[in-house]
Amino acid sequence: MTEATPGQTVGPFFHHALAYPGDSELVPFGAAGSVVLHGYVFDGAGDPVPDAMIEIRQSDASGVVPRVGGSLRRRGAGFTGWGRSCTDGAGHYWFSTVEPGLPFFAVTVFARGLLDRLFTRIYLPGAADVVDGLVASREDDGRLRFDIHLQGPSETVFFQFPRT
Amino acid sequence: MESGGRLPGVGCLAFDDVTTSQHEISDEIAKIQADSPGGAPLLDFAPYRSTTLRHPTKEPRHADPEGAELLAPVFGHSDVAAVEADLTLQRGGEPIGERIRVHGRVLDGDGRPVRRQLVEIWQANAAGRYSHQGDQHPAPLDPNFHGVGRCLTDDDGWYSFTSIKPGPYPWRNHHNAWRPAHIHFSLFGTDFTQRLITQMYFPGDQLLALDPIAQSITDPAALARLIASYDHSRSEHEWLLGYRWDIVLTGSHATHLEPSDD
Numbered sequence: 001m002t003e004a005t006p007g008q009t010v011g012p013f014f015h016h017a018l019a020y021p022g023d024s025e026l027v028p029f030g031a032a033g034s035v036v037l038h039g040y041v042f043d044g045a046g047d048p049v050p051d052a053m054i055e056i057r058q059s060d061a062s063g064v065v066p067r068v069g070g071s072l073r074r075r076g077a078g079f080t081g082w083g084r085s086c087t088d089g090a091g092h093y094w095f096s097t098v099e100p101g102l103p104f105f106a107v108t109v110f111a112r113g114l115l116d117r118l119f120t121r122i123y124l125p126g127a128a129d130v131v132d133g134l135v136a137s138r139e140d141d142g143r144l145r146f147d148i149h150l151q152g153p154s155e156t157v158f159f160q161f162p163r164t
Numbered sequence: 165m166e167s168g169g170r171l172p173g174v175g176c177l178a179f180d181d182v183t184t185s186q187h188e189i190s191d192e193i194a195k196i197q198a199d200s201p202g203g204a205p206l207l208d209f210a211p212y213r214s215t216t217l218r219h220p221t222k223e224p225r226h227a228d229p230e231g232a233e234l235l236a237p238v239f240g241h242s243d244v245a246a247v248e249a250d251l252t253l254q255r256g257g258e259p260i261g262e263r264i265r266v267h268g269r270v271l272d273g274d275g276r277p278v279r280r281q282l283v284e285i286w287q288a289n290a291a292g293r294y295s296h297q298g299d300q301h302p303a304p305l306d307p308n309f310h311g312v313g314r315c316l317t318d319d320d321g322w323y324s325f326t327s328i329k330p331g332p333y334p335w336r337n338h339h340n341a342w343r344p345a346h347i348h349f350s351l352f353g354t355d356f357t358q359r360l361i362t363q364m365y366f367p368g369d370q371l372l373a374l375d376p377i378a379q380s381i382t383d384p385a386a387l388a389r390l391i392a393s394y395d396h397s398r399s400e401h402e403w404l405l406g407y408r409w410d411i412v413l414t415g416s417h418a419t420h421l422e423p424s425d426d
Contacts, residue, residue, distance in 0.1 A: 002275050005389050005411045006205050006381045008363040009212075011348065013296040017286030017312040018350065044217035051298075057232040057356045065232045069240030072282075072314075082237030102231040108359050113214030115205040115380050117359055118224075119233075131225070150218045160224040161233070161357045163273075163415045 007116035012051050014110075015086055022074040024085035026058075026097040033061070036143040037105065037122065037136065038094035041087050043113075044151030048091025052111035054148070055084045056095060056122075063101030099144075103127035104134070109148060109158075118158045122146045133157050181213060184338040186374055197382045211376035213337050229357050234418040236352045236359070239282040239316060249315035251285075251327040252308075259309035261290025261328035263404040266364070266392065269321045272353055273415030277321025284350040285325055287311045292333030292345075301333050326404065332371055344371035344378060351411060358413040365391045366407070 010018075027034045037056070041049040058081050059065045070077025085093040104121040123130040125138050134157055136144040149156050192211045200206065207219035252259055270278040288294050288311060291303040295310045309328060317323050330345045346363040353359070365372055372378050372391070381387040389412070398406025 002271065002273055002412045003386070003389065004273060004414045005360065005362060006386050007360055008205065008348075008380075008390070009377060010361050011363075013294040013299055014286060014348065015298075016294075016296045016310070017284060017348070044221075047217075049218070055359070057235070057237060059232055065235045067235060067238045069238050069243050071237055071239065072243035077242070080237060081232065100232070104231070106232040106356050108356075110361055111218055113212070113216075113218035115207050115209060115212065115215060115219070115377070117361060118220065119357065119359075151221055155220055155222055157222075158220055158224045159227045161229045161417065162226055163417060 009112060009115050010053060010110040012112040014053065018053060018084065019086045020072060024083050024093070024095045025074065026056075026079060026081065026083045026095060029096040031096070033098055034096050035099050036094055036096055037146065038092065038143060039145050039147040040091045041093065041109070041111070041148045042091065042150065042152070042154075046152060048087070049111050049150065050087055050089045050091055052087040052091070052093070052109065052114075052148075053084060054087070054093045055082070055108040055110075056097070057082050057106040058097065058100040058104075059102040061098045061101050065102070099124055103130070107148075109150075111150070114150065118150075119161070120148070120156055120158050131157055182336060182339050186338060186340055189338045189341070189376060190374060193376060193379045197379070200382055205380045206382065209376065209380040211337075212380055215380075229355065229417050233356045236281070236354050236356050239352075240280070241316065244282065244314045244316050246315075248313055249323075249325050251287075251311060251313045251325065253326075254310055255308040257308040259289065259306050259328050261306075261309075261331075263326070264329050264407060265324060265326050265398055265400075265404050266347065266407045266409060267322065267324035267395075267398060268392075268409040268411060270317050270323060270351060270353075270411045270413065271321055272358065272413050276416075277319075278317055278351075278353050278413065279319050279321060281317050281352050281354075282350075283315050283317060283323045285313045285327075285347050287327065287330040287347040288333055288345075290328050290331050292331030303331070303333065329366070329405075332369075337376060342371050342374070344369040344375050349411065351413065353413040353416065355416050355418050357417065360411070360413055362411075363390060364409050367391055367394055
């Protein structure tokens, strides 16, 4: 196996390059059958991280992971199963999407001050075989909430995927 | 890449330490590197001050990827226009600076080309200033240079961008701190787990040895994989200078069928 190119931090100045219209709307906000997945990113002092970026990858409602283009120019494209949300000044990210048929959203986290990307999962409430601490909560208005803690007593479980 | 400015929002939490000297930072780097040579970037790397509260302290959980983790998103020509690969064309006039072409191949950990996949780049202009409202470094913006590009790799994994050589710039990690010239790269593989964001550096840059972000990769051979090589065969007569930089993603977990022509 060839040695991999190391990662480096996304830095603070990525919004003008990586954010784009519709990036976090895998389906249009408010569309029938849609759900909002949202939360806050926190650092080890419990302060919000206003320069993080979250990406999700997921199946559609029937459990099929789409392999179609169109994520960057969503208008007229079908469901691509991928989206990106840059946190705002309050450290908040959000997606408009559908609840995946497979039990979790695959998640990548980037931030200034974070030297390489982190992987985690967000499981749907009620899913079987979940990883403790990685289950979204259902808010009264139906939104799914999941906060990401880079460090601290509530530190999120992050994953490595070694090849055997 | 760190903010030199103090605008609310993006730059407001940037670490701002103008008392620690480069000498002290370099000593800290040397001590860590002596203890922990390795290929992966250290997430806990105190010489880069902003890591202090932003690195996980627990060991990552090992898992076999499943479901959506086995399939990277797919991008196509409906997502990316060919002109997006030329950062010198996007604003109508010629940007100021040294015109360059950066090209190379994206391979997976088994040496297979990553075909028709999205590559995104962003960078400072020739004066070391980003076209981003959080960057308040008092260097000129270039109205003809936004510093953002995209392309799709071809069927053999090749990418190519035409741009301007970015300038180094100061940041407030410590006193007299300067980032080496670099281009940010964002890459996808065939698996979701191959996702990579990194920075490409230029050969011969004296700032690399002083930079806590680059030096967080404590294995010199691994850091060398972030440095492009000058490629005279791709320089063009009276036009631009060529650089070659190949990117290797982590290994794939999935058994991939060759994608159909879609």
